[in-house]
Amino acid sequence: MILSALIFIPMLAALLLILVPKEKTDLFRWIALAASSIQLVLVAFLIQNYDQSLAGINQAETYQFVEKFDWIRVSAGSYGILEITYFLGVDGLSLPMLILTALVGLIGVISSFTIDKHVKGYFISYLILLSAMTGVFVALDFFLFYLFWELMLIPMYFLIGIWGGPRREYAAIKFFLYTFIGSLLMLLVIIGLYFSYVTNPGAAPEQMVHSFSMVSMMNQQNLLPGSLLSAEHWRHIAFLLMFLGFAVKIPMFPFHTWLPDAHVEAPTPISVILAGVLLKMGTYGLVRVMMPVFPESWLYFAWGIGLFGVINILYGALAAMGQTDLKKLIAYSSVSHMGFVLLGLASLSTEGVTGAVYQMFSHGLISAMLFLAVGVIYDRAHHREIDGFGGLAKQMPVYAGWTLFAFFASLGLPALSGFVAEALVFMGSFSQPVTQNLAIVSTLGMLITAIYYLWTYQKVFTGELNPKYAGYPDLTGRELTMLSVLGAAILIAGIYPSLLTDLMTSSVNHLNDLVKSAGTASAGLN
Amino acid sequence: MNLDALITYTLTSTALLQPELLVAVGLMLILVTDLFLKKTVQKWISVLFFLVMGLALISLSRQSEVQAQVFSGMISIDGYSVFFKYLFVVSALLAGVMSLFSEELNQNRRRLGEYFIVMTGMVLGMMLMAGAANLLMMFVAIELVSLSSYILVSYLKDDKISNESGVKYIIYGSFSSGLMIYGISLIYGITGTLSLSEMNAVLQNPAATIDPVTLTIAVLLVLGGLGYKVAAAPFHFWAPDAYQGAPTPVAAFLSVAPKAAGFAMMLRFFKTVFFGSATQDGYVPLASLDWVSILAVISVLTMTIGNVTALWQQNVKRMLAYSSIAHAGYILMGVLLLSDSGIAAMMFYLAYYLIMNLGAFYVTMLLGDRVQSYELDDWRGLGFRAPVLAVPMVIFLASLIGIPGTVGFTGKFLLFVAVLQQGSLYFWLALIAVANSVVSAFYYFKVAKILFLKKSADPHAEPVTAPVPAVVLLFVFAVPTIVLGIWWSPLYNWAMASVRMITG
Secondary structure, eight states, rough: HHHHHHHHHHHHHHHHHSSSTOOOOHHHHHHHHHHHHHHHHHHHHHHHTOOTOOTTTGGGGGGGEEEEEOOOOOOOOGEEEEEEEEEEEOOOHHHHHHHOOOOOOHHHHHHHGOOOOSSHHHHHHHHHHHHHHHHHBBBBHHHHHHHHHHTHHHHHHHHHHSSTTTTTHHHHHHHHHHHHHHHHHHHHHHHHHHBOOOTTTTSSSGGGGEEBBBBHHOGGGGTTTTSGGSSSSHHHHHHHHHHHHHHTTTTOTTTTTTTHHHHSSSOHHHHIIIIIIHHHHHHIIIIIHHHHHHHHHHHHHHHOOOOOOOHHHHHHHHHTOOBBHHHHHHHHHHHHHHHHHHHHHHHHHHHHHHHHHHHHHHHHHHHHHHHHHHHHHHHSSSSSBBBGGHHHHHHHHHHHHHHHHHHHHHHHOOOOOHHHHHHHHHHHHHHGGHHHHHHHHHHHHHHHHHHHHHHHHHHHHHHSSSSGGOOOOOOOOOHHHHHHHHOOOOOOOHTTTHHHHHHHHHHHHHHHHHHHHHHHHHHOOO | OOHHHHHHHHHHHHHHHHHHHHHHHHHHHHHHHHHTTTTTTTTTHHHHHHHHHHHHHHHHHHTTOEEEEEEEEEEEEHHHHHHHHHHHHHHHHHHHHHHHOOHHHHHHGGGGGHHHHHHHHHHHHHHHHBBBBBHHHHHHHHHHHHHHHHHTOOOOOHHHHHHHHHHHHHHHHHHHHHHHHHHHHHHHHHSSSHHHHHHHHHOOOOTOOOOOHHHHHHHHHHHHHHHHHHHHTTTTTTHHHHHHHHHHHHHHHHHHHHHHHHHHHHHHHHHHHHHHEETEEEEEOOOOOOOOHHHHHHHHHHHHHHHHHHHTTOOOHHHHHHHHHHHHHHHHHHHOOOSSSOOOOOOOOHHHHHHHHHHHHHHHHHHHHHOOOOOOOGGGTHHHOOOOHHHHHHHHHHHHTTTTTTHHHHHHEEEEEEETTTTTTHHHHHHHHHHHHHHHHHHHHHHHHIIISSSSSSSOOOOOOOOHHHHHHHHHHHHHHHHHHOOOOOHHHHHHHHHTTOOO
């Protein structure tokens, strides 16, 4: 029951908050903090008891901490039985994401202590959001996955819309609609998959169990002959529709335009969650769903996916270079960094895929730190114009140091986590013929990234101190705690990567083999 | 048939129609009570109404095992019709309770007797609609429902808008009735019978020579009458005016119950008359008529017009009216498939639509009564003034959009399942429905935006509250909206079982 506890503790805390009178603002903060701390403890327990040798992916029996119950089971007449299960489990792909969610979620709560408007509503929404995100990373039933995926929309809408900046309404609805379009297309594909797979192939039509279990859909022997998704062109169409649903979340060029708006308008803690965890849901969808369920389509479109990855890297970096708003700059740098995930996954090599998952984790930490850093200066100056500052290092040396650390982490300085991830992605994508050229082009991205970060640092922190900012205090204890915790995590992940890679190696290798063997199988058929 | 046998037959038929009879007797009882008990004990009228509906529920549970045709095939009693009768009675009960909390209606408490009389009459009419297996019976039942609705819509005698909308409603209604009766006469002319099952026999007879063009026209005309009841395009124009003018509980009731009745009847009509044997993929159509395409076009038009027009609405009731048009479009997808799962999805959707839409209208009523306006502009910032009312509203809106975890999603999900069960055949229809859902998210969330994201014009506005019983009723809507959205197998199984029991 540990996974259920992990998901529902924030939700229960949210229910508890409903009963608390709205004047007791401190109580809301502490309850939320308690809930997310418990989450972190539970995740630590998971890591402690996790068996690294088990792969998961398409083998239901090698998932760990599994919970599986019948949820809905109804007879649909001659079409057999419709089955939805409450199916949770963890493997090497979901565990890093859980660590990330719990850690960034906790940091987000601490960062939310400065929220003083409608505190009750804020923390209720925040906790529901936390539940939904955790749910996405452990659900193994498509219906459940979709439920959590969509559940996240409503709290997020309000979190941006009520507590956000001047253009919050626009940003909130834009975020909502973009995601909603993508997820509805995803829903159609989920239903198509559900009709095309059965858990007991060979049974009489009335007895066939059509299940929403993802794991069953990853095993191609469960494909029903003659069904919609047994036709290759329909599989490709379904792949693209579903890919779109995830691409919006990643966000992949050209579906990324909601991200800068959402980031700029969202309050600091929500930006942290958005960049730290929410974007990873998109790429997690790719590894959890797209690659194992549609392996042959993945191979077929691999180059295209890699290409879009490189476009993301370069476009995001170039766009970041042109920004004058600090948050927008980091938003575009997120677009750029998420491109590495796409590139790594497209390469289908051990290094590439490991690097991609590592990048998801690492970028979650780094971008959370970056947004926190921006939040610090925004709380003081109430603006984020890069050109409006100058010389802050003199006034706030500790702050300048941590920001520099975050910038270096983001631009891929060795010994920090970003370097490990991106180096692995380069190695992986360069080693595979399909992504080799792309890998070469993508190195440009790293160069541009270095340029815009150093430039920004220079404009904001060096030079003469703008007298307007002379009275600013340096980091408070709370801010320092958040930045240093993330900084420490980034450093550890940078110098001792096998802590994390050991957790995911067997899953990543198994995933690679699964996708590649599907390729050779279909090549054999042709 | 001699007289004795005739009397016996009539009596047995009557006995089988117990719930309908109960409602009919209750109708008269309320009428008489209202006459004699005027003024002094007015509140007993509503108690009597709830009593009648409660008894009807109990007797419905006994009708559910019956499978019969009574009164010479005029009315079918089967699991399918019983399912719908439950919906009508439950929604009448809920709308009745809603009415007790309505300011508009309570200003007219003097005449609350009439209100419940007409409501009871409408329930009777809908129960007959669900069972009608004969074109004349269909027409009479529809007319009973329509006449009752006209009165209910224009119930606020002193209110100009209410009167205006009543008149508009009557004009549209009579026009549609005229179309329908003309269609019925044509069908009778072609087939020589009014009974649905006999018509089916005539159509199945290979020797019969039936002009397909005339048949198409006739059926389109009948469809006009039915489309009017469910507010499907292009017969939807009455809905926004009627909903806006009607007292809110009436609008709520109109948006769910008669719509369900219309769908119940439409489906029985198509399924009984035009389809021969059931196969795995649905039903074999008779005559060379492409109903499916006609209905598909109507479905697409209805959902698109409803959703797109709703975008521009500034009045919450009008917006909900267009939203209910849009939902009729979604539901039509289930009808046109004519597969078991499609019909079950339709029934399921109607049951769920009842909960969420009554809920949405109920909050609208409570908020509207308190700020004395249904204009969205006057609702700015109301969310933080009245969280107890506004948070459930967000739940209902999410459900109307179809966010998972709510009944609205389950309904849409099952419709999509039914549509995609036909393979790639109706994929385009599913895509259009998806596009529509996205559009709908925009205007439903506009209400949430007004409630929570906008600041109210007066920063020191007082908090808004509602009496405790009114809030309790709100949770009667809100809790099932979530709980039944997560756990829905019993209702689905029931709908599926009812589908198999449709008799001609």
